[in-house]
Amino acid sequence: MALAKICAEWPQAREELKKRLGHWSEAGFDFKLELLLRCVTAVLTGQALFEKLADIDTPSFERGLQQAEKAIDFLLDLIGSRLGLDFDRVLGSRYSFPLMARYVVARSFKLDPTKETGQLLFWYVHSFLWGRYAGSTETILNRDLTLIQQPDGSLDQLIGGLRISRGDLRVHAADFIAWSQGARFYPLLYMLTRVCDTRDWGTGLPLKAHTLNKMARLELHHIFPKALLYKHGYERADVNALANFTFQTKQTNLALSDRDPAEYLHAVESRFPGALASHWVPTDESLWRIERYRDFLEGRRERLADAANAFLEQLYGAPLPAVLPTAAETPVAPPPLPGGFADAEEETLLRQVNEWLEAHDLPAGELAYELCDAETGAPIAIFDLAWPSGLQEGLSQPVALLIDEDDKVHEAANQAGFLFFTDVEAFRRYASERIAA
Incomplete structure (x- = not known):
């Protein structure tokens, strides 16, 4: 309704919005129209609710759109350069962008490059690690927007809000007990690879952000090959455990292929001493044997947690905030979320579905959609591809495409009111016959 009002007064509004979305798509970021409109709303009104646009005239909206575009460009460059998160799959917490856009616009894009910028990024990383805007998005976002109205102390208040809700802002080994590329800690793993002294196992060269251009993506590498693990009876969640993931250049990933880690890890360490430790791989060679996989x-996980805390402390510019008394000293890891894709083949298939939809003037779905409890924000399951507002946004039933998922994921989709498909062709028939028609 807010967009309809704007378009009635400014007929070119929708095309101008889509032009910005196309600009970011070319750069490798798939933003939704709703998120851009939310950023404009936050920049202009300091609030998250679309109804606040009712009092905004056309010239003000045009100005707000320009400011939001500049802010998003600024933030993408900042996050890419300082955190190495420079493409869509690893860009977490989209709903942090309206708040951050408001923050940088209100300060005329003049942020202190050390402490202020570091603490803003510290808050951003924690917002995607703990699902700050999962669940009641507008309510929490509105609350956080009120915390940045004052020119001074805003970031302390934002971080304080996270600390109250979490109790402990340290990362623990148990937090890495997750699987699939849809896990909240997947972007953190990629981020550590880009900002720390990780080295390619084929060349020994560093994989830092400044050594890679926007199109030279690192590839996901299973340290213990999938085929070897399946052969020895490990389940899908074990095979695709987050702690079994690392990143390499494409050439190295292909060269390592399905080699036994007991053999190739020794060869890497002999050729490039310290290269394994740069990826937080235990150097105890007995852990490289298939029967010691879970010990590996x-x-x-322990090494990854230490690396994450060291980097987050560097961003924060001081020792991490003390643990509140209410926080458990020894966190108990929740069971891994059901659902999610874990290999490049399945991701390619899902992206092809999105391309097919866009070619038929239908909206692309959200990859690795995290279904959360509407009240608590607790994650329930990960859907491979989802349209939470329907293929006819706001008019049709929520839809999900679930490839090779178990009954837990199907049940979660049912309970959340999603119409789901387990076959690409069946989904395409639905989209063609029921929606496009």
């Missing part, structure tokens, strides 16, 4: 995962 445990050891690597």
